Amino acid sequence: MVGVGLMALVLSGCALLGAGGxxxxxxxxxxxxxxxxxxxxxxxxxILIAEPSALKxxxxxxxxxxxxxxxxxFLKGAQWADRLPRVVQARLAESFQxxxxxxxxxxPGEGLAIDYQIITDIRAFQIRVGGGDNARVELxxxxxxxxxxxxxAERTFRSNAVVSGSGNDAYAAALDxxxxxxxxxxxxxxxxxI
Numbered sequence: 001m002v003g004v005g006l007m008a009l010v011l012s013g014c015a016l017l018g019a020g021g022x023x024x025x026x027x028x029x030x031x032x033x034x035x036x037x038x039x040x041x042x043x044x045x046x047i048l049i050a051e052p053s054a055l056k057x058x059x060x061x062x063x064x065x066x067x068x069x070x071x072x073x074f075l076k077g078a079q080w081a082d083r084l085p086r087v088v089q090a091r092l093a094e095s096f097q098x099x100x101x102x103x104x105x106x107x108p109g110e111g112l113a114i115d116y117q118i119i120t121d122i123r124a125f126q127i128r129v130g131g132g133d134n135a136r137v138e139l140x141x142x143x144x145x146x147x148x149x150x151x152x153a154e155r156t157f158r159s160n161a162v163v164s165g166s167g168n169d170a171y172a173a174a175l176d177x178x179x180x181x182x183x184x185x186x187x188x189x190x191x192x193x194i
Contacts, residue, residue, distance in 0.1 A: 033094035046104035052120035064126035133163035135174035
């Protein structure tokens, strides 16, 4: 019984520390999907949005800041609502759903009879600071035929957005704008291929 009480005390002490030993809550951000849901579905093609791959610096909840080429830091006091690849996957799926171009759009485990997979590699998703702050998003996308395993097409999508204002809210808003632009291009490109 003493061990359980001691464990509860240790855990409550950890909860008070918060992330990184600070008691201040972190600003938590999401991304938005591109397009508007028009409610209709035109095609019978069903696609799966796989969880994107990313290097370790981008595969977490930290928001990346690039003060100089090749240098990586994290935005102080801020985080994504989930690991960045999961946030990108969810908002890409929503963007595809909003388009009305496909018979079904889902993520792994949702039980669709998949025709194509959208495979994404997050190559850049950061704020470049110094000399005019801007958000930079680079996504490499493959359309994989799920029936025979061949790559139908592949392309790199790059988008930049100027940071308007200062602080965490301005940085997150710029990343959101850059992502929405890239997501809209990915959906349009995919719809033209399949």
